[in-house]
Amino acid sequence: MTVILPPANLGLLGxxxxxxxxxxxxxxLGYQVWVLDPDPDSPAGHIAERHIATAYDDRSALDxxxxxxxxxxTEFENVPAxxxxxxxxTVRVAPAADAVAVCQDRIAExxxxxxxxxxxxxxxxxxxxxxxxxxxxxxxxxxxxxxRFGYDGKGQSRVSTRDEALEAFHRNADKSCVLxxxxxxxxxLSVVLARSETGQTExxxxxxxxxxxxxxxxxxxxxxxxxxLAESARQCALKIATALDYVGTLAVEFFVxxxxxxxxxxxxxxxxxxxxxxxxxxxxxxxxxxxALCGLPLGDPSASSVAVMVNLLGDLWFDSGEPREPDWPAxxxxxxxxxxLYGKSKARPGxxxxxxxxxxxxxxxxxxxxMHARQLIGVRDDNRPGVA
Ligand code: ADP
Ligand code: MG
Numbered sequence: 001m002t003v004i005l006p007p008a009n010l011g012l013l014g015x016x017x018x019x020x021x022x023x024x025x026x027x028x029l030g031y032q033v034w035v036l037d038p039d040p041d042s043p044a045g046h047i048a049e050r051h052i053a054t055a056y057d058d059r060s061a062l063d064x065x066x067x068x069x070x071x072x073x074t075e076f077e078n079v080p081a082x083x084x085x086x087x088x089x090t091v092r093v094a095p096a097a098d099a100v101a102v103c104q105d106r107i108a109e110x111x112x113x114x115x116x117x118x119x120x121x122x123x124x125x126x127x128x129x130x131x132x133x134x135x136x137x138x139x140x141x142x143x144x145x146x147x148r149f150g151y152d153g154k155g156q157s158r159v160s161t162r163d164e165a166l167e168a169f170h171r172n173a174d175k176s177c178v179l180x181x182x183x184x185x186x187x188x189l190s191v192v193l194a195r196s197e198t199g200q201t202e203x204x205x206x207x208x209x210x211x212x213x214x215x216x217x218x219x220x221x222x223x224x225x226x227x228x229l230a231e232s233a234r235q236c237a238l239k240i241a242t243a244l245d246y247v248g249t250l251a252v253e254f255f256v257x258x259x260x261x262x263x264x265x266x267x268x269x270x271x272x273x274x275x276x277x278x279x280x281x282x283x284x285x286x287x288x289x290x291x292a293l294c295g296l297p298l299g300d301p302s303a304s305s306v307a308v309m310v311n312l313l314g315d316l317w318f319d320s321g322e323p324r325e326p327d328w329p330a331x332x333x334x335x336x337x338x339x340x341l342y343g344k345s346k347a348r349p350g351x352x353x354x355x356x357x358x359x360x361x362x363x364x365x366x367x368x369x370x371m372h373a374r375q376l377i378g379v380r381d382d383n384r385p386g387v388a
Contacts, residue, residue, distance in 0.1 A: 001197050004070045004092070004294040006030030009049065011069035011091075013056060013083070014076030015042025017342040017352060018270045018286075021278065022075055023047050025286035031294070034069055036061055043342040044075070056083050066090040073248060073293045075269050077104045078149050094197070094247035094293050095268045102244060103268040106147045106178045116243050118236060119262040121255065126177040132165045139181045144168045147176040152350070153214015158182065183257040188264070189223050189230075191237035192251045192274035194288030194298050201238055202288065202301045204281060206230045207273045207309075209253075210385040215350060218385050219273040219309040220367060221280065225256070232261050240266060249274075249289040272311065272352070279338045279357045280307040305359040308370040312354040316379060317347030326377040334373050336360055 004010075007030050012019050015037030023033045023044050032049040035042065036056065045051030050068075054061045056079050065072060071092040074084070077100060084097035102112045113120040124135040126144065144165050146155035155175075157168035165179060188211065193203040208223035209216055223230060237252040240263070244250075251271030253264040274285040283291075283299025291298050316326050331339055341354035358373065360366040367385075375381055 001295045003296060007032060008070040008294075009034055009068050010290070010293065011036070011065040011072035011087075012044060012048070013037075013072065013074040013079040014269075015039060015044040015048075015051065016075060017043050018272075019044030019075035020047060020342060021270065021275075021284070021286040022073070022289055025284060026290045028287070029290060031290065034065060036065060041345055043344060046343050056080055059086070062086055071293050073289060074100065077268050078151070092293070095250070096245070096247065099244040099246050100268045103266045104148060106145055106150075106265070107176060109265060110178060112243070113263055116239065118239060119260070121183050121257070121262045121264075122181040124179045126165075126169060126179050128174070129166055129169065132162055132169060132179070135162070135165070135179055139179050140165075141182045143180050143182055144172075144177050145180065146172055147178060152216075152352075153211075156214060183255055183262075185255055185257055186259065187223070187225060187256040189225070189233050189254040189256060189261075190219075190251055190271060190273040191233050191254070192249065192271050192277065192285050193234075193237050193241055194249045194285070194292050194301070195241045195246045196292045196298055197247050197295060199242075200298050201241060202283075202298045203234050203237065204274060204277055204285065204301045205303050206233050207276065208385075209273050210383055212383045213350070215313065215352075216272045216311055217383050218311070218370070219276060219307075220363070220385060221276050221303065221307045221309075222363075224363070229256065229261060236261065236263065248292045249285045272355075273309070275340070275355050276307040276309045276357050277301070277303075278340070280305050280359055305361065306363045306366050307357050307359055308363075308367050309355055309357045310370050310374050310379070311352060312341075312356065312377075312379070313349070314347035314351035314353050315349045316377065317353070318349065319378070323347075324378075328377075330376045331356065331373055334358070334369065334376075336366075337369070337373055 020043040034050040035048040081097040081101040159165040208220040251267040270285040277284040358370040
């Protein structure tokens with residue numbers, strides 16, 4: 001395999017915050033990044049060498065990328081797999097279109113898990129109203145999720161009954177869905193790993209995640225779970241990466257329900273719950289993405305401290321509907337706290353605007369500092385993961 005060395009140009013599909021951190025990691029090694037994202041105001045586009053602001057399936061834009069970039073990756077799973085296939089005819093693309101295709105369609109994803117004997121919760125594929133009528137009654141109460149293009153809880157409806165499921169299905173214009181049984185969750189976990197073309201695989205420490213309104217709120221690392229459970233999650237994520245013949249950074253989300261592990265979903269890219277690797281690990285999930293893409297050896301994923309990451313959503317920029325600016329100086333006065341803002345010009349409720357990570361030796365103390373820090377800047381305090 002040829003190694004792509006700096007100062008080559010790398011291409012990136014998607015220009016969100018995950019892409020912004022990829023650009024920073026690539027730059028650190030002396031690469032330059034060209035970003036394709038239709039949004040002219042994209043966080044990665046702002047700091048890229050070049051930002052092509054057009055659709056992901058615009059052939060002339062894709063041609064411009066292949067003409068100028070030595071390798072191309074993605075930070076966004078909803079990029080058309082066809083575009084990745086097209087690019088791959090000319091340059092190295094990692095992860096490959098077929099791996100991304102599995103992760104971007106909940107039906108294909110569940111089928112993949114099933115075929116490989118990987119644990120997943122009870123579900124049914126819903127393509128018509130008749131499928132809802134025929135669904136096992138054990139799937140209620142459940143969650144109906146559109147098969148494609150959902151994220152951050154979008155395209156999902158909690159349904160108690162068949163009638164509610166039908167209503168939600170029609171509300172989503174009869175789009176194909178999966179109906180999952182609503183599990184009672186002991187915990188949510190994620191494993192982020194990187195895999196190279198030679199099969200070298202490096203797993204980051206397992207994160208324990210808590211969500212608010214379907215959006216990641218806080219990640220705690222290492223997860224406060226038995227070592228054997230963390231090891232099963234890692235093994236399961238490794239199995240997935242190998243079965244997908246994956247190249248790049250991959251995230252696997254897990255549920256723990258009644259002490260049992262099941263895979264929730266995969267993301268063919270760095271993950272929000274892996275932001276902590278920027279500040280706590282020897283190599284970040286973004287640096288691994290650059291290394292895997294360029295055929296370089298993967299770095300050491302180990303963490304040199306415990307970490308608690310807190311997402312900062314656009315809600316924080318409003319007080320009873322009135323615009324406000326969070327008190328960044330108060331936050332920045334806290335030792336061992338790293339603040340990252342994504343340079344988005346407009347805050348909207350639910351929009352990911354930034355995050356901070358608190359580092360330290362003692363997890364309960366770090367968690368308490370993180371909770372105190374977000375209170376200082378006015379984050380609503382209705383989710384306090386495991387704090388007495
Ligand atoms: P997204 O693509 O938006 O991340 P997920 O399928 O991961 O979608 O769902 C978002 C969150 O909703 C999960 O992290 C979890 O908190 C909750 N959730 C999703 N599916 C289930 C389920 N079957 N049972 C219980 N909670 C669920
Ligand atoms: Mg998820």
